[in-house]
Amino acid sequence: MKPFAPEEKAAQPPSLFPDFRSSVTRAPASAPLKIPQTLTETTGPAGNGIWERLMGGNATDLTKQYKGEPLGERIIVSGRVLDENTRPVPNTMVELVQANPSGRYAHNYDQHDAPLDPNFTGVGRCITDAEGRYRFITLKPAAYPWANGPNTWRPAHIHFSIAGPAFATRLVTQMYFPGDPLFPLDAIACAVPEWARDRIVCRFDLETTMPYWALSYLFDFVLRGRDATPMEN
Amino acid sequence: MAGQTPWQTTGPFFHFGFCWKGGADLTGDSALGSRPDLTAPGHDVLAEPGTTNRRLVKGERIEIVGQMFDNTGAPFTDALIEIWQANAAGRYACPEDNRAEIPLDENFIGFGRAATDKQGAYRFRTIRPGRVPGPGNTLQAPHIAFGLVGPGILKRLLTRIYFADAPENDEDPILALVPAARRSSLIATREPGAADIYRFDIRLGGPQETVLFDI
Numbered sequence: 001m002k003p004f005a006p007e008e009k010a011a012q013p014p015s016l017f018p019d020f021r022s023s024v025t026r027a028p029a030s031a032p033l034k035i036p037q038t039l040t041e042t043t044g045p046a047g048n049g050i051w052e053r054l055m056g057g058n059a060t061d062l063t064k065q066y067k068g069e070p071l072g073e074r075i076i077v078s079g080r081v082l083d084e085n086t087r088p089v090p091n092t093m094v095e096l097v098q099a100n101p102s103g104r105y106a107h108n109y110d111q112h113d114a115p116l117d118p119n120f121t122g123v124g125r126c127i128t129d130a131e132g133r134y135r136f137i138t139l140k141p142a143a144y145p146w147a148n149g150p151n152t153w154r155p156a157h158i159h160f161s162i163a164g165p166a167f168a169t170r171l172v173t174q175m176y177f178p179g180d181p182l183f184p185l186d187a188i189a190c191a192v193p194e195w196a197r198d199r200i201v202c203r204f205d206l207e208t209t210m211p212y213w214a215l216s217y218l219f220d221f222v223l224r225g226r227d228a229t230p231m232e233n
Numbered sequence: 234m235a236g237q238t239p240w241q242t243t244g245p246f247f248h249f250g251f252c253w254k255g256g257a258d259l260t261g262d263s264a265l266g267s268r269p270d271l272t273a274p275g276h277d278v279l280a281e282p283g284t285t286n287r288r289l290v291k292g293e294r295i296e297i298v299g300q301m302f303d304n305t306g307a308p309f310t311d312a313l314i315e316i317w318q319a320n321a322a323g324r325y326a327c328p329e330d331n332r333a334e335i336p337l338d339e340n341f342i343g344f345g346r347a348a349t350d351k352q353g354a355y356r357f358r359t360i361r362p363g364r365v366p367g368p369g370n371t372l373q374a375p376h377i378a379f380g381l382v383g384p385g386i387l388k389r390l391l392t393r394i395y396f397a398d399a400p401e402n403d404e405d406p407i408l409a410l411v412p413a414a415r416r417s418s419l420i421a422t423r424e425p426g427a428a429d430i431y432r433f434d435i436r437l438g439g440p441q442e443t444v445l446f447d448i
Contacts, residue, residue, distance in 0.1 A: 001329070007447075008237040013387040020242075025303045026385030029438035032447040035407050039365050040378050040393075041448045043327035044317060045344040050326065054342055055253045056280035065278045086235050097250035105246035106276035121276040123250035159243060161251060166329065167317045168448050170389060172382050174241035191387050192239040199238055222235045 003037040013191035070120030072101030072139035083225035088132025096124040103144030155182035240388040257347035259359040292321025292360030304438030308353030312383035323363025367406040374401035
């Protein structure tokens with residue numbers, strides 16, 4: 001059994017980032033205790049058909065989940081799930097949650113004064129193929145205000161959850177769009193050190209755009225990879 | 234080499250996407266785990282899981298219930314808790330666990346997800362896991378890995394639960410790394426009057442702060 005390489009801690013946000021107000025009461029008081037990876041940490045829900053059994057099948061076109069066409073700018077978001085050695089991670093679950101193009105989530109606690117669209121929910125699932133590829137057709141989400149400060153706005157973003165091959169490789173993150181003026185002002189994005197911040201911004205790609213139909217953005221997720229040295233066991 | 238993607242918080246509005254029907258019930262075809270109460274009306278669009286026959290899962294049925302609290306002791310009302318565990322025989326449903334001598338259970342996967350409610354409470358239905366190997370020649374006591382995310386959490390928090398009535402805890406190689414005074418924060422206790430319900434509260438601060446792990 002080979003353990004996974006250490007987390008790249010320098011590139012990760014800290015637990016406590018005071019500019020992000022809710023982290024003040026929700027960051028753990030004590031530092032975590034380092035433990036060796038055991039079979040518990042180097043395994044995870046992986047293997048043929050396991051995600052369909054757990055959650056159900058793919059839902060990759062978010063514009064076709066209802067009878068009517070949703071309103072907003074159609075986009076393609078695609079890329080690969082890789083490990084840090086740039087090896088593809090096949091057959092793993094990529095989950096997507098986002099606000100609609102008015103900046104509203106299909107969530108009962110979202111109080112933003114912006115309309116829901118009965119033809120758009122903003123959820124999707126895609127199990128990666130043999131090359132680790134995923135692809136969603138969705139609508140570009142909008143910015144929305146949040147109560148972090150007197151006049152604070154989240155930049156447009158999409159929430160992603162990636163299982164990866166093991167409990168140790170899990171990733172939950174947010175993907176942002178290039179050139180967003182709200183991005184450098186955002187307390188959540190800025191919890192990531194500046195030098196690593198472009199890792200959570202997607203890339204506009206004319207090549208994969210579908211002419212006369214939808215613009216395209218590319219984003220690769222990079223998970224922890226296998227360590228070079230085997231464990232004693 | 235490519236740089237690892239940084240974590241970001243889930244934010245508070247994930248329930249309509251990340252909480253799936255049956256996600257918190259690893260042993261039955263129930264809806265436990267989904268949150269229709271938090272989903273805007275008419276927006277329950279995701280497909281349900283395929284037929285699982287989870288009612289045929291082998292092992293001792295248990296429930297794990299508890300409350301999660303922030304570092305001030307206030308209920309953590311919108312956390313998302315994920316669990317990962319071995320089957321009753323002590324085998325993980327993962328190709329990485331290739332010990333053919335330990336049987337897989339075709340009806341059990343061992344992964345679940347539950348969101349906390351307004352009291353910070355959560356509930357899973359599962360089975361008591363078997364023992365799995367630890368570092369070297371050790372054997373671990375029955376345990377379940379917990380991952381915690383939610384608004385205000387920038388990067389997943391990790392812990393484990395063990396069972397108060399398991400004598401194997403005394404020889405567990407991971408518990409042995411935890412300072413003795415804090416070990417009880419990882420031990421789920423039987424609810425009085427209910428043989429199959431274990432309570433595991435999660436505290437991010439205070440004198441009984443739950444031990445978190447860095448893996």
